Amino acid sequence: MRPRQTVLITGASRGLGLEWARQYAEDGWGVCATCRRPEEARELTALAAQHRDVSVHRLDVTDAEQLRTLQLDLEEACIDVLLNNAGVYLDKFLGDFGGIDYEVWLRSFAVNTLGAVRVSEAFAAQVARSEKKLVVVTTSHMGSITDISAPGSYAYRSSKAALNAAMKGIAPALEPRGIGLLLLHPGWVKTRMGGRDAPYTPEQSVRGMRRLVEKFDPSMNARFFRFDGSEMPW
Template sequence: MTSPSLDRRTALAGAAVTLSSAASAQDKLPTVLITGASRGIGFGLATKYAERGWTVIATARNPSRSEDLQALAAKHTNVRPETLDVTDLGQIDTLAAKLRGTPIDVLINNAGISGGAENQVFGQLNYDAFDSVMHTNVLGPLKIAEAFTEHIAASGQKKLINISSTEGSLGSISRRPDYRNYFYRASKAALNMEMVNVAKAVKDKGITVLLLSPGFVRSDFTAGIDLPIMISVDESATQCMDVIDKATIEQSGMFFNQRGEPGIW
C-alpha cells in the first residue's frame, strides 16, 4: 500500500513538471515589438498579436495616457506597454538596453506622422513640420533598426517590418495629378531607400527586412477622408500579419502592399 506522504510527493512533483512545462511553453512564444502602438494600425496589430498569444511589447510616447492600450494590457497579460518617443535617440538606446537578452521575433516600425496638410502647401511650406516628419518617419526607424538588430537576430523569426506607403512610391505618385503631402511622401520614399540598405547590412544575420504598405486605412491618421477604397484597421492588421507571417529572407528589401502584392517603387 502506498503511503499518503509518497502520494503527496508524487502529486507535487507532477504539478511542478506541469508548471515547468507551461513556463517553458510561455518562454517559447514569439515576441513582437510595435512602435506607435497606442492607436490606429499600431494598436490594431498589437491587438491581433495579443489575441494570438504572442508577447507584445507595445510602445508609445505616453502609454499610460492611452486608455485603449491600458485596457488591452489589462485584458492580455502578454501585452507589455513601454514608453518610446521614436524621435528621442536616447530613449531608443535606453529601451534597447532594458530589453537586452530579449529575442524579438518581429519588430514593426509603425510610428509615423503626416505633418499636417496645412503645413504642406507649396509657397507656404512649414519647414519645422518637415523636420518633425523626417525625424519621426525616417531617422527614428533607422535608429531603431540599428539599436535592436541583435534582439532580432537572436530570435527565431528574425523579421524587421517597416510600415511604408504608396505615397512614397515614385512610380505611383508620378501618375497622379495632385501635388501635396510633400513631407510625408518624401519621408516614406526615404524610409524605403534606407531600409533597402538595412536589408543588405543585416542579411548575413538572417534578418528579413520588409517595407509594407497597410492600405488606405480608416483611422485617426486619415480623419475626414472617406473613399470607397478605404479599409478598416482590423482588416488592414489582419492582412498585414498574413504578409508578415509568410515573409521569407528571399523577399528581404522588397516593398509589398497589405495583400502581399509587390509594390511599385
C-alpha cells in the first residue's frame, strides 16, 4: 500500500526533526528523512527499520554536492510537505559584544538561512507536483526583530531573521506554482538546543505544528505562527 502523502525533513536525526519523522511515520506518511551522518543516527535508522515508508538520506544543507545527489535520487518524487528543520545555535554561550566570533556567524547563516533556501529551491518541482504543495520552515521567535530586548545571540537571531525575510520573499515566487509557505516557531522545547529547562516536549511542539500544517490554507501563506497557532510579529 502506498503512503498517503510524503514529507521530506532536513535535520531529522534528533530533536524536533526526529519527532516530525516519528509522528508522520506513525500516521502512515512516506518520510524522506535527512541528516548529516546517517551512520550515527541510531534512533532515526531504528525508526526506518520499523516503518517501510521511512527512508534515511545523507544531507548537509550547506553541501551543494550532497544536495544535488539527493535531488537526483528524488527526481521523480512527489513531496507534499518540504520541511526545512535543520538548524544550529552555535553562539548560545559565545560571542558577547566585543568578542564576537564571525566564523560562527558565517556558519550560522550558511546553515540556518542559506541551507533552507537551497533545499527549497532544489525541491520546488517535487513539491509542485504533489497534492499538498507546502514548504514549511522551522524558524524561531528569536528571529522576530520586534521581540529583541536583550543583547547576545547575534548570529542565531540574525540568521533566523534573515531566514524569515528570505522565505517571505520566496513565497511570491512559489505561489504561481501552487506552492504555499508556512513559517513556524516551535516554542521553547526540551531538545539539545533548547535544554532541560524548556517547558515543552518535542511531542507537544510537533503536534501543534502539525495541526497548522494540516489546516493550512491560502490565508496562512507566508505568515509566521507559533506552534500553538498564535501569530508571531516579524
